Amino acid sequence: MKYDIILCGVGGQGVLSVAAAIATAAGIENLNVRQSEVHGMAQRGGAVLSHLRISDTEIHSDLVAEGSADMVLSMEPLESLRYISFLKPEGIVISAQEPFINIPNYPELDKIHTEIKKMKNSKLVDTAHIAKESQNPRASNMAIVGAASRYLPVKTESLKKAVAILFKNKSDEIINKNIRAIELGGSI
């Protein structure tokens, strides 16, 4: 088994938290994981890309090859299109539907949504709604993880355990809200 994910979004949106949750869950299941991160200049409001590879055999490359990703998982719709060439023909795009507009020439949102829906397998997630429902304005990340959960090669239980590990310094209330966001994301 080998599962390649392209994670993307805008600097500050928490792409790395999404990566950490999935990578930790894969670790819990004793799978091999490689997760490339983005640091430094690329963070500040710019496009952010992280490669996450999960496998039960040895992983050589830190980078996903073009046309090989099983999933493009994006915190932002425009960014999901930017890296679409990584997706394999039968792969799936999962993106938050809400845009992050910090550039003057952001295209019309409808066009972006239409473009995403044109893909063979795609899913737009109303993360803002989920954030509201789970009473956690910062839940978008975990909502996206939830939306991806049924396709990922890890159990949802492991994702929840991962949240508990990653937020171990936080209150139970925060952990539960994030777990709730995964559940809500998973129910779409």
Added chain:
Amino acid sequence: METYALLGDEAIALGAVDAGLSAAYGYPGTPSTEIMEYLQQIEKKEGKPLARWSANEKTAYEEALGASFYGKRTLVTMKHVGLNVAADAFMNSALLDIRGGLVIAIADDPGMHSSQNEQDSRYYAEFAHIPCFEPVNQQQAYDVMSEAFDLSEKLHVPVMVRLVTRLSHSRAAIKTSSRKKENPGVKAPDVKQWMLLPALARKQWHSLLKKEKEMKSISETTDWNPMVIKNSKIGVITSGLGKNYFLENLDQCSQEFNHLHIGYYPLPYDKINKIASSSETLIVIEEGEPLIEKQLRGILPLTIDVKGKLSGAIPREGELTPDTIRSVLGLSPKASAISSSMPLPGRPPQLCKGCPHDDTYTFIKEVVSELKESAVMSDIGCYALGALPPLQVPETIVCMGASITMAKGAAESGMKNVMAVLGDSTFFHSGLTGLVDCVADNVPVTILVLDNSTVGMTGGQETILPSERIKQIALGVGVHPDHVHVVNAHKNDHDSNTALLRKELNFNGVSLIIPVRECIEYFRKKRKAEKGDN
């Protein structure tokens, strides 16, 4: 044996500690920063090793040399361009009689994710005649440290470990070994081998060249340079992450290859001859400059077909990826999902919302717009992002500290209204010496030191000294007190700041303006840390 999921940088740090590290010095720079940050976390928890940021890479290197002189295993870390700053100490250290292992962990940035060039540190190792290891994954990044320290103490030379962004900033699980004891503090036994006076240096140079022979013979036998000959007509030489991308594609290739991987330098000439004589074509896949390929080609005609970055078979610029080497391996590009035909606007990095630099640039921009002739020489740091729209204020960005000195040169050539814009940390790094030059020649420049109390670009390390002292430093080196100003980097003070800048540009001498406001990222980080501690 324990398992951890670590960044390549963190694996270097932990590998060093488990190899008996006593002290580490460095200057932050992407992608090397996390090495020191991880060491500092360990120091905080366990009380050691000593892990310190220095004012710049040169001072870091020299501090490391001092620790090594006392027999301790010492690590010095920086990004690739940092080694240019430390090059004086680095080149000369190769001639010393190293007893306490000295390892230099350098992170290159092919593809320039966060740097101003793509220079390849392997050239520096070759230049200095010292060994260089190149790990290809996190486990090797951990394992290499013990090997590098041992070799440094065996051959009595500094040893380089070269990393690249994709390894530094990629996470994987590693297995650790037991921790070695630190070296006792023992002064270098023969101080004559630490004084590079010409007569003594000649002896040291002679002895380095002798050591180099041993470095080369190690290259033929070390596990870091494995070779498999499979009776194929095609041989592949990989180095660094080139190996990973080669292996990633291998199962899709219809044929087998002879394969030599190079993870240790100087190069294994015999092994290279062996793979060349067993193959009709040699493919060279290396991350960074075509250092190996260039040596294979030399000047005289080749008897074998060599394919790589110089032949054009692999892109000469940017970093390698699993995709860029497919065609040289005879593979066609992979089919991907329908590529979207929609044109996508770029999303370049920006100053954070509410960044103090934004307000500073806004007032500089207004003053510049009134001037017939002016120049804004800038420097390396977050504030370089002000060169992009909408601000577009900086006009030169070259290397750490160059803002002040380039401003001096331009002003002395007769240019009017020359400004230098740099951050507080860059000022301590190498702006200070430029200020001394300006004062010595009383040059009409206006220097703006943007004081955000942190090294913002690399994620908010503390500046080496409290930046309030910059004012005292300026006065101390002789900038006239009437022309040293500390102001608020805030839009509420926009009018007074523009008025002040206009006035100082008219002054025929050195002026220093220090716009102060805390980096908001640093502020957040601090607040988070305070909360976490409670």
